[in-house]
Amino acid sequence: MKSQISLGRLTPAVVVVLALLLIWQFLSWFLVILEVPLAQSKIPYLHELALTFSTYSGTLFSECSVTLTNAVMGFALGALGGVFLAVLMSISKWVEQLAFPYAVASQMIPILGLAPIVYGIFRDEQISRVLIAAYMTFFPVALNCLRGLRSADPQALELMYSYAAKPWSVYWRLRFPQSLPSLFSGLKIAAPLAVTGAILVELMGATRGLGVIMLRNLYYGPSHNYMFWLTVIFGAALGILSYLIVSLIERMVTPWQPEFRKSGGDE
Amino acid sequence: MTLTKIDTPEIAIDQVSMSYQTDTAKVLALKDITVDIQKGEFVSLLGPSGCGKTTLLRIMADLIQPTSGSVTVSGGTAKEARLARKYGIVFQSPVLYDWRKVKKNITLPLEMMGLSKEVQEKRATTLLDLVGLSKFKEKYPWQLSGGMQQRVAIARALAIEPEILLMDEPFSALDEFSRERLNEELLSIWSKVGNTVVFVTHSIPEAIFLSDRVFVLSPHPGRLSKIVEIDLPRPRREEMRNSPEFYQLISDIRNSFEGV
Structure with a gap:
């Protein structure tokens, strides 16, 4: 009974996906019979992609894991930095006025230009990748965390005041927990960005990673077309995966958020 | 226990005035409030909205400072009492x-x-x-x-x-049935705890049912217009709400608002 219900719910989604895949396959075939030049690099056959995947899945997964490891390290670094700056800015207007314009300006620098500079300075692909991923994570996290820290309910603050609470206690017991939903909004924006950032640095010249095989297969031209497509698909999948993982952590850390609440328990 | 201790009021409010500066005018929220609250007493601040009852409570709680006058809590300032964690506060929303x-x-x-x-x-x-x-x-x-x-x-x-429980319309967001039940529960809790309670409400029956004394405030400017002693026996029961004495008190207090 239960599985029937969930199956019934899933049916529309499955139908839509199948329909889209069919349309894709049809368009691919259509371009081929029209003899459009480089038809397969525009819309490749799905079965060819599957075939290439079955041959090279080992390479794809190992390169992905390199990229993901760097993205995760950069993400962690950027998130910590973002939270740290947000706390400083929420404590002191002075710090906010000093740091905020630079934080905004930092986001105006094109990553494509920044990555080679960072690489040039550190001469280490590992460090560069982590730093760029951190750099992209940092801003959305800082911004959203700051907003969360500022959103404490005035009466909840008065309650703390009436307990003669120490400032750090107000942060730890009220402002910080209250800011978690906003913080997670920032983290969910930042996680796919960190992946993008890591791939981008790999394009600049690294030895391992998804970006490396992406670039290599692009250069080799049509013969490696299917592999190139697979790297793009895997890049997207990594982004989605990172988002889903952060969402899952959010659900575990803040089960009290209105969107996760189970109803019931009323008198 | 010495006699002097009994004589010293738990909360002494002396000539407290509070004014706000708005964009257009100066609003006098409270004018020259002077009143004492004894230890272990249950007191209600009763009045229509705008009479400054919540403002007075917030001054006692040291959440805001009066424009003039002073609040003394068991011999010290309101701030000292707050820092010594003598206050328990219940707001209108549970927070x-x-x-x-x-x-x-x-x-x-x-x-x-x-x-x-x-x-x-x-x-x-x-x-x-x-x-x-x-x-x-x-x-x-x-x-x-x-x-x-x-x-x-x-x-x-x-x-x-807490030595002092400050309650700011704690039951006003609830339906009538829950409110009356909680009134009785509050009294039963208070009879066990025995601390001083200052209770803000705009409900006349609620103030009478709960209190030893009801401070009636009137608006514009907020001032203490009357103090009504509630001599109904304790423990108070739900049935008392239907007694002639209860109705008499309601009409007494209601009449004190007539002239306002």
Whole structure:
């Protein structure tokens, strides 16, 4: 009974996906019979992609894991930095006025230009990748965390005041927990960005990673077309995966958020 | 216990005035309030909206400072009383922390007092029992009804064993039935705890049912217009609401608003 219900719910989604895949396959075939030049690099056959995947899945997964490891390290670094700056800015207007314009300006620098500079300075692909991923994570996290820290309910603050609470206690017991939903909004924006950032640095010249095989297969031209497509698909999948993982952590850390609440328990 | 201690009021409000500066005018919210509240007394501040009753409570709680005049709490200033954690405050909304379960909401002030886990646990258990929510200690606040949430807020206010319980229209968001039930529960809790209570309300029956004395405030500017002694016997029961004495008190207080 239960599985029937969930199956019934899933049916529309499955139908839509199948329909889209069919349309894709049809368009691919259509371009081929029209003899459009480089038809397969525009819309490749799905079965060819599957075939290439079955041959090279080992390479794809190992390169992905390199990229993901760097993205995760950069993400962690950027998130910590973002939270740290947000706390400083929420404590002191002075710090906010000093740091905020630079934080905004930092986001105006094109990553494509920044990555080679960072690489040039550190001469280490590992460090560069982590730093760029951190750099992209940092801003959305800082911004959203700051907003969360500022959103404490005035009466909840008065309650703390009436307990003669120490400032750090107000942060730890009220402002910080209250800011978690906003913080997670920032983290969910930042996680796919960190992946993008890591791939981008790999394009600049690294030895391992998804970006490396992406670039290599692009250069080799049509013969490696299917592999190139697979790297793009895997890049997207990594982004989605990172988002889903952060969402899952959010659900575990803040089960009290209105969107996760189970109803019931009323008198 | 010495006699002088009894003579010293728990809260002495002396010539308290409060004015706000708005864009267009200066508003006098409270004008020359002078009144004493004795230890262990249950007092209500009663009046229509705009009479400054909540403002007066907030001044007592040291949440805001009066423009002039002073509040003395057991010989010291209101600020000293706040820093010594003599106040338990219950607001109109429960102001529970969503991310803490019921029990953890009650132990919140105890954590800040640095009490040991065992003491926290013990007090929480006693208080949950007192407000009749033992079964719900592991629930989140939003899983409870409005009345239950306010009971958690009362338990949290009592957790620090405050000498003074300040309540700002705590039951006004509830329906009439819950409100009357909670009135009776509050009295039964108070009879066990025995601290001083200052209770803000705009409900005449609620003020009479609960209080030893009702301070009637009138608006524009907010001032103390009358103090009504409620000599109904305790413990007070639901049936008292139908007694002729109760009705007499209601009409007495209502009449004092007539001239306003």
